[in-house]
Amino acid sequence: MGLEAECTARFDGKVSDGKAHLDSNELHFRGTFRLSISLKDVQSVAAENGQLKVTFQDGVATFNLGAQADKWALKLRYPRSLMDKLGVKPGSRIAVIGVKDKSFWDQLRERTSDVADGRPRRGTDLVFFAAEKKEFLKKLDALQRYLRKDGAIWVVRPKGKPQITERDVMAAGKKAGLVDTKVVAFSETHTAEKLVIPVKRR
Known part of the structure; x- marks a missing residue:
């Protein structure tokens, strides 16, 4: 997939600016906290008003991706085999x-x-x-x-x-x-x- 963006992420009460990266297996975020979400653990994905909301087994992570949010959501919903x-x-x-x-x-x-x-x-x-x-x-x-x-x-x-x-x-x-x-x-x-x-x- 190879998507990457600077963004603000929110997860488990923490907020940080950093870099998000989406590959064919995982969604990664690196900022003041780090987060790796395996695509096989993703339960639902939503994009609204520039916010990408990813629900997975450990909770809900939100990424402020602006105009790119819809594109990321599509890649998460339909990963290439x-x-x-x-x-x-x-x-x-x-x-x-x-x-x-x-x-x-x-x-x-x-x-x-x-x-x-x-x-x-x-x-x-x-x-x-x-x-x-x-x-x-x-x-x-x-x-x-x-x-x-x-x-x-x-x-x-x-x-x-x-x-x-x-x-x-x-x-x-x-x-x-x-x-x-x-x-x-x-x-x-x-x-x-x-x-x-x-x-x-x-």
Whole structure:
């Protein structure tokens, strides 16, 4: 989502100026007090007269966002699904290599039936490649050969682990002649980085 704004927040009898940030999983506020609201805990959202009111399990938080309040409310009410963020469309040809996350698989099967578990097929739209260590990234060069010209490889790696970092993925992608274009929070434990074939090579 990536919305951010300077605002005044009210929660639990406290009032503070600060910065609010809305991503795909949480609404954060940083001021004289800090607040993080998981989107899965949001019970209701209302926007009126520039005020965004968010009701969640710990109470009600209000953010004075002015003209942006309606936009934030819409994003909170209708957050994009993981499949939307990853660009999986109905009928997409997908290959999944090593990704075991059950929630991902459930959502993927609801979106498309054209899924190879393991070795990709020619003309694949998206490859989801689990890389637990940077040594795994040596396979990127071979994997891109199965992609459509406008396809992509999503490298799914553990968050905050020294065995493989964002820098490792970017470096390996560059070595394979790929360009990194996007980062998505794949799950609570994993991050996904998108690598594509440069336009000049398509």
